[in-house]
Amino acid sequence: xxxMPHTESDIAAMLETIGxxxxxxxxxxxxxxxxxxxxxxxxxxxxEADVVREISALAARNTGASGFVSFLGAGYYRHxxxxxxxxxxxxxxxxxxxxxxxxxxxxxxxxxxxxxxxxITQLTxxxxxxxxxxxxxxxxxxxxxxxxxxMPKRPVVALSxxxxxxxxxxxxxxxxxxxxxxxxxxxxxxxxxxxxVSALDRIANDRLLCTVTGYPNALGVIEPIGSITEKTHRxxxxxxxxxxxxxxxxxxxxxxxLGVDIAVGEGQSFGLPLQFGGPGVGFxxxxxxxxxxxxxxxxxxxxxxxGRRAFCLTLSTREQHIRRERATSNICTNHSxxxxxxxxxxxxxxxxxxxxxxxxxxxxxHQAAAVLEVAGIRRRFSGPFFNEFALKxxxxxxxxxxAERRQILAGVALGADYSELSDALLVSVTEMNHGxxxxxxxxxxxxxx
Amino acid sequence: xxxxxxxxxxAAVETPSTTKRIEPVAxxxxxxxxxxxxxxxxxxxxxxxxxxxxxxxxxxxxxxEDLPGFPELSEPQVIRHFMRLSQLNFxxxxxxxxxxxxxxxxxxxxxxxxxALPGLAxxxxxxxxxxxxxxxxxLARMEAALAEITGMDAVTLxxxxxxxxxxxxxxxxxxxxxxxxxxxxxxxxxxxxxGTNPASCTLAGFEVIVxxxxxxxxxxxxxxxxxxxxxxxxxxxxxxxxLGIFEPEIQEIAAALHxxxxxxxxxxxxxxxxxxxxxxxxxxxxxxxxNLHKTFSTPHGxxxxxxxxxxxxxxxEPFLPMPRLKHSGxxxxxxxxxxxxxxxxxxxxxxxxxxxxxxxxxLALGGDGLGMASRLAILGANYVRKRLQPHFPSATxxxxxxxxxxxxxxEKRANVSTLEIAKRLLDFGIHPPTIYFPLVxxxxxxxxxxxxxxxxxxxxxxxAMERIYxxxxxxxxxxxxxxxxxxxxxxDEAGAARRPILRWEKKA
Numbered sequence: 001x002x003x004m005p006h007t008e009s010d011i012a013a014m015l016e017t018i019g020x021x022x023x024x025x026x027x028x029x030x031x032x033x034x035x036x037x038x039x040x041x042x043x044x045x046x047x048e049a050d051v052v053r054e055i056s057a058l059a060a061r062n063t064g065a066s067g068f069v070s071f072l073g074a075g076y077y078r079h080x081x082x083x084x085x086x087x088x089x090x091x092x093x094x095x096x097x098x099x100x101x102x103x104x105x106x107x108x109x110x111x112x113x114x115x116x117x118x119x120i121t122q123l124t125x126x127x128x129x130x131x132x133x134x135x136x137x138x139x140x141x142x143x144x145x146x147x148x149x150x151m152p153k154r155p156v157v158a159l160s161x162x163x164x165x166x167x168x169x170x171x172x173x174x175x176x177x178x179x180x181x182x183x184x185x186x187x188x189x190x191x192x193x194x195x196x197v198s199a200l201d202r203i204a205n206d207r208l209l210c211t212v213t214g215y216p217n218a219l220g221v222i223e224p225i226g227s228i229t230e231k232t233h234r235x236x237x238x239x240x241x242x243x244x245x246x247x248x249x250x251x252x253x254x255x256x257x258l259g260v261d262i263a264v265g266e267g268q269s270f271g272l273p274l275q276f277g278g279p280g281v282g283f284x285x286x287x288x289x290x291x292x293x294x295x296x297x298x299x300x301x302x303x304x305x306x307g308r309r310a311f312c313l314t315l316s317t318r319e320q321h322i323r324r325e326r327a328t329s330n331i332c333t334n335h336s337x338x339x340x341x342x343x344x345x346x347x348x349x350x351x352x353x354x355x356x357x358x359x360x361x362x363x364x365x366h367q368a369a370a371v372l373e374v375a376g377i378r379r380r381f382s383g384p385f386f387n388e389f390a391l392k393x394x395x396x397x398x399x400x401x402x403a404e405r406r407q408i409l410a411g412v413a414l415g416a417d418y419s420e421l422s423d424a425l426l427v428s429v430t431e432m433n434h435g436x437x438x439x440x441x442x443x444x445x446x447x448x449x
Numbered sequence: 450x451x452x453x454x455x456x457x458x459x460a461a462v463e464t465p466s467t468t469k470r471i472e473p474v475a476x477x478x479x480x481x482x483x484x485x486x487x488x489x490x491x492x493x494x495x496x497x498x499x500x501x502x503x504x505x506x507x508x509x510x511x512x513x514e515d516l517p518g519f520p521e522l523s524e525p526q527v528i529r530h531f532m533r534l535s536q537l538n539f540x541x542x543x544x545x546x547x548x549x550x551x552x553x554x555x556x557x558x559x560x561x562x563x564x565a566l567p568g569l570a571x572x573x574x575x576x577x578x579x580x581x582x583x584x585x586x587x588l589a590r591m592e593a594a595l596a597e598i599t600g601m602d603a604v605t606l607x608x609x610x611x612x613x614x615x616x617x618x619x620x621x622x623x624x625x626x627x628x629x630x631x632x633x634x635x636x637x638x639x640x641x642x643x644g645t646n647p648a649s650c651t652l653a654g655f656e657v658i659v660x661x662x663x664x665x666x667x668x669x670x671x672x673x674x675x676x677x678x679x680x681x682x683x684x685x686x687x688x689x690x691x692l693g694i695f696e697p698e699i700q701e702i703a704a705a706l707h708x709x710x711x712x713x714x715x716x717x718x719x720x721x722x723x724x725x726x727x728x729x730x731x732x733x734x735x736x737x738x739x740n741l742h743k744t745f746s747t748p749h750g751x752x753x754x755x756x757x758x759x760x761x762x763x764x765x766e767p768f769l770p771m772p773r774l775k776h777s778g779x780x781x782x783x784x785x786x787x788x789x790x791x792x793x794x795x796x797x798x799x800x801x802x803x804x805x806x807x808x809x810x811x812l813a814l815g816g817d818g819l820g821m822a823s824r825l826a827i828l829g830a831n832y833v834r835k836r837l838q839p840h841f842p843s844a845t846x847x848x849x850x851x852x853x854x855x856x857x858x859x860e861k862r863a864n865v866s867t868l869e870i871a872k873r874l875l876d877f878g879i880h881p882p883t884i885y886f887p888l889v890x891x892x893x894x895x896x897x898x899x900x901x902x903x904x905x906x907x908x909x910x911x912x913a914m915e916r917i918y919x920x921x922x923x924x925x926x927x928x929x930x931x932x933x934x935x936x937x938x939x940x941d942e943a944g945a946a947r948r949p950i951l952r953w954e955k956k957a
Contacts, residue, residue: 064580
């Protein structure tokens, strides 16, 4: 019981103050039939050393976590995490505080969130960003709900089919209970892998609520967000972009520059470990005119009584603890510590470094594609790509198996989510990959053909 | 700095009021204000000679020109900036943090190390299942442990936080009724509930009916029988409720709901009172969400990440969100073939990093330790309640579980509000309790000491509260001007909302 400081005499003294004899007297009012069956049949507690041994043994069985050359991406990306990021988020002063309800006792957390909000607005070229969401997929779902609050009479939610399958699925779940919503899928062009902008014409009318497009998309392609936004706006709808690879925003034209109304995404690439898929951190940015319908926490700058700059949670009349059933969202706990990691990471990368890193990702990915092409392995799509691209393969699972035998995780087969793409393997290349790995990948895939 | 002109310049707790206050860390500039063009904190390995730049490769028309305003600093500046910011926070590791309903217990530090093991932190979510068997087995063991702790049949670890767990549970309830050909529109929620409950109902497409708790602070089965109908899908009950009282009629309430085909959703936010004391499954709950960042000790992170597993009875199992873990001869894998599932709530599997920490916590305490944790949490709450009784009487005559809700007469006697009491506590190095909640108690102070705080800490909290009571009567200005020992004095929250400044902007 090393986490509980009570000595026998403490317990006795406390019970005496209360006027009870035994600890169980304090729960005597809980119905006896419940207490009688309440014993937790788990093993007895153990030492810290035993806990470490047990969890380490499980960790060691995750053979895919190390020792492989990896090209896995598909929504979560392998990037170098500077030690400085871990040093900051490990601080108990950040890690063990609650949501900063008491502003005076939380200036560190609130200022860091204010900086996070600013960084996200700079990255997206939008006017306002919130304090974080759970992840990219739920942020995308919340963006659609926000659009719905802004234009409640429009029913049609247009999801690009090249938007991440998990984002589409999450949006469907979040909307499943609401009346008057029609979800349509906008196809992608089989040659380029980009959303088929002309297909938008059929739904670009006054029933269109919003379009949701991946940027880059789930096939690795950099979408023509500008044209999609223009068509969406012509119909009076709201354009939502969703970015799973945040590093791309260091180089690609910003969603705000391209007219996007709500820019959401996943911030895992900003200094968070892969951690088997979570926790990551969702971000959401929008136009100032839409502020009142934004979900989630917001930190604002203000003054203290002595006129000093200070920060606090603000505009909470949008939120569940005040508005209850009329709140903009039910979100309460978000992913604050992950947003802090992103804030430190982006501060370290900086104005020049983030762009250089993004460019390096482009360079390496294109180098890899070129090496594969020389070996006769072609890309599935012709559209422009950032650090991820699909290969056209007769049998992607055979390629994956052949690569695994050579200690390579070659990528993610797209056929599992796209029946029409049973010939495609999504390969992700980051600054963690090196030139000689590309020829190893090419050799492994060539072997499987 | 104690400003001149105040009638009673309140000073730091143990400092004479004439001493000029030394600010521990004053006015940390924003990271953007520390920036200088040309500085950098990262270096990439050099590009090969003659290699084309990324922007050239994809074409300038796809690229932005710049990242205006983005910071430019060296690594030591970045480190110092954030380390200084950290010093401006209260935190569980530094202070007594009896924030009611939030279960701010000690977060074992070894658990952070374990989550960071390369085999867990470096595992990509798309790793083939046969190369991730350790992680999958950990998840399976965690599901089984939570099922045992709650007395439920099946568990999903998918939801990212308690509120997302609530939404997950409600969508499952909805799907269950629809599968049986019933469309039910309403959910009953007690007037003492957390705000997330009604907000989740709206998202799940339900209308809220409010049930009133009785004068003693709990729900009567009679009230539930009065409200329940064939149009009620479920009732959401937090047990113990937000007054810290075990709902004595919970089994009758479950029966009243079940009689009409409605379900009992139990909000497990207050599970820290129930470990080895009573299992939601035995109370009649059909679905319960847990908050790993409360009961199971994962650090709250200044507002997350948490994790919100949902436990259900057999009849709701088909509706659990995807992906589901399954076990076969080939080991563990995720199952995507579940036709009745409500679908997915988020990317990938779950907040794995938090689940590792919570599982390590459960291993450390074991069944016996968990039971002791709840008993000592209950001991602490009742001890504080008893000792504060003379000046801060309990809002209820019923026995307290893991937290107590107190009120006071200082508003009437001295025009000192609960908020002001809370702010004054900060000067004693104590994080205030949750205040003005639950809504049914005017000026409420909701105190949750948790089992990881010693008797000495609780005694010093009681002393501080009593001293504040005296100050309110004899030197009210000192209380009203609190805090005086923190990096900032009282923050103008109304001003922040009136003229929202939500980001830093470069001066033109």
